[in-house]
Amino acid sequence: MENGFLCRDRFQDLLEALRSLGYQCIGPQVRDGAILFVALVAAEELPRGVRDIQAPGSYRLERTAGPRFFGWANGPQALKPLVFAPREVLWRAERAEDATIRFIPELPPPLRLAVIGVRACDLAALDLQDRHFLGPPAEDASYAARRASLFLVAVHCSDPSDSCFCASTGDGPRASTGFDLALTELDDGFIVESGSGRGAQLAASLALDAVTGDMRSEAAAQAEAARARQRRRLPSRDLRAALFARLEHPRWALVAERCLACGNCSSVCPTCFCHAGVETPELDGAASVHARVWDSCFTQSHSYIHGITVRSDTRARYRQWFTHKLGSWHEQYGRSGCVGCGRCISWCPVGIDITEEAAAICTGTGHD
Ligand code: SF4
Ligand code: SF4
Incomplete structure (x- = not known):
């Protein structure tokens, strides 16, 4: 009003x-x-x-x-x-x-x-x-x-x-x-x-x-x-279907050659919610503090399960971040996990652009 x-x-x-x-x-x-x-x-x-x-x-x-x-x-x-x-x-x-x-x-x-x-x-x-x-x-x-x-x-x-x-x-x-x-x-x-x-x-x-x-x-x-x-945009097609049909697309390896796995993109992303639990016990074992700290698809520990790092390389970690954000988020929350703020583009130290990668992987365009 x-x-x-x-x-x-x-x-x-x-x-x-x-x-x-x-x-x-x-x-x-x-x-x-x-x-x-x-x-x-x-x-x-x-x-x-x-x-x-x-x-x-x-x-x-x-x-x-x-x-x-x-x-x-x-x-x-x-x-x-x-x-x-x-x-x-x-x-x-x-x-x-x-x-x-x-x-x-x-x-x-x-x-x-x-x-x-x-x-x-x-x-x-x-x-x-x-x-x-x-x-x-x-x-x-x-x-x-x-x-x-x-x-x-x-x-x-x-x-x-x-x-x-x-x-x-x-x-x-x-x-x-x-x-x-x-x-x-x-x-x-x-x-x-x-x-x-x-x-x-x-x-x-x-x-x-x-x-x-x-x-x-x-x-x-x-x-x-x-x-x-605004000149950038995400492809208007069904990205969830397009991404999961292209899990072995060669672009994943190309972007992994550039990606530093620094996690800046998930830190600045306003929708990323992954976190880790950190225990800090007292020396005498009588008490412990449990904290939640931001984590990211890009850390090695984030996919460590029962003795195995499930996503062992940057290609797998970038693909996880990307396909969750633009794909499987639809199943969890009924929409894409990207709101178009552009932060992950500007704050990526090597300038990886989510719109360019989406176009390259899902429509065959882009700059590869
Ligand atoms: S452009 Fe999308 S994926 Fe990138 S930081 Fe913003 S909401 Fe997250
Ligand atoms: S900010 Fe860029 S270099 Fe760092 S993890 Fe994300 S895509 Fe890779």
């Missing part, structure tokens, strides 16, 4: 309104040459007049003369680290004097987070993570606690990067669901829409200005331009 227009110089009012409801604000800021989501106190901390230049194996920021806070596509993080922490203690075990063992669950500290500047692809990825961590057969208590604390302020993408292809996966560049508030950034300010009851209440508290017809026309043109600007 469209709620009104927030002038740029009143952006701080939005942050204050969220804080008055008990939320700590997290928002995009320039850190170490990239856009990262970190604690946000003042609107001046937002990346005003910044754009990102992305390409396979390349990410850099440039200054522009423009007034916009969100004129960039994305950084290496999405919402994933905020709900599925890179390392998280899940429980402790303690041995009593009578040798019985007690398991004590640990939950993250209660913290209400409002995340500003969430992209459409990030929301689609969060929905996938929800299906994994909250769906049957069991809800993950740590994920559920973090997820319940989120207030999401989306900003529709106006400047996708050259790595983005969310239009081809159907997940962007405009956010359509999953947000509390969504903002369309124009040069003078923001058209505010609400997507939840609490979002509507917050918007009502801001005493917004009226949205004009010119603003709506500019927003529509901006959305269409953002969509048209």
